Amino acid sequence: xxxxxxxLAIVGLLFLATLFxxxxxxxxxxxxxxxxxxxxxxxxxxxxxxxxxVTKFGEHTTFLQFxxxxxxxxxxxxxxxxxxxxxxxGVLHIEVDVTHRLDLANKFGIxxxxxxxVLDSKGIVKSRIGGAPKQSTIEEEIGxxxx
Numbered sequence: 001x002x003x004x005x006x007x008l009a010i011v012g013l014l015f016l017a018t019l020f021x022x023x024x025x026x027x028x029x030x031x032x033x034x035x036x037x038x039x040x041x042x043x044x045x046x047x048x049x050x051x052x053x054v055t056k057f058g059e060h061t062t063f064l065q066f067x068x069x070x071x072x073x074x075x076x077x078x079x080x081x082x083x084x085x086x087x088x089x090g091v092l093h094i095e096v097d098v099t100h101r102l103d104l105a106n107k108f109g110i111x112x113x114x115x116x117x118v119l120d121s122k123g124i125v126k127s128r129i130g131g132a133p134k135q136s137t138i139e140e141e142i143g144x145x146x147x
Contacts, residue, residue, distance in 0.1 A: 030133075031118065031129050032128050032129075034126060034128055039123050039124050040117070040123045040125065042054050042057075042123070045096050047064075047094045057121055058119075060091060061091050061092070061120070061121075061141065062119040062121075063094070063138075063141075064096065064119055065094065065096070066105070067096070067097050068099045073131075074095075077116070078093070081093035112131060114132060115129070115130050116129040126144065127144075
């Protein structure tokens with residue numbers, strides 16, 4: 001009995017979608033190290049905290065979180081970073097909404113929110129976290145900068 005080509009196409013499509021989903025789930029929330037990262041200009045991105053312009057980076061680590069108005073996990077991610085900022089010396093969290101800042105989304109390749117850039121004390125991008133970061137990822141990233 002011959003196999004229907006339409007059925008074969010559907011099974012193939014389901015296989016590819018499942019494979020893509022598994023790869024995406026395995027990589028989201030994990031840090032990707034960046035070699036030769038750019039230095040962030042706080043003025044250019046319009047970084048503010050508590051209504052005031054941010055003028056310096058964290059003593060050890062800065063988590064620059066790009067969010068959007070429609071992001072369901074951005075607020076939860078921001079709360080995790082804000083709590084971390086209170087309990088960890090030298091850590092700074094900055095959240096920038098890219099909803100109306102497509103220039104920033106394009107410049108930094110923001111394809112999903114939240115996306116977090118991990119910066120050193122000079123504001124140089126050292127790694128990138130796509131999606132909601134895992135707790136172990138956050139701890140590992142802080143460990144890269146604290147001596």
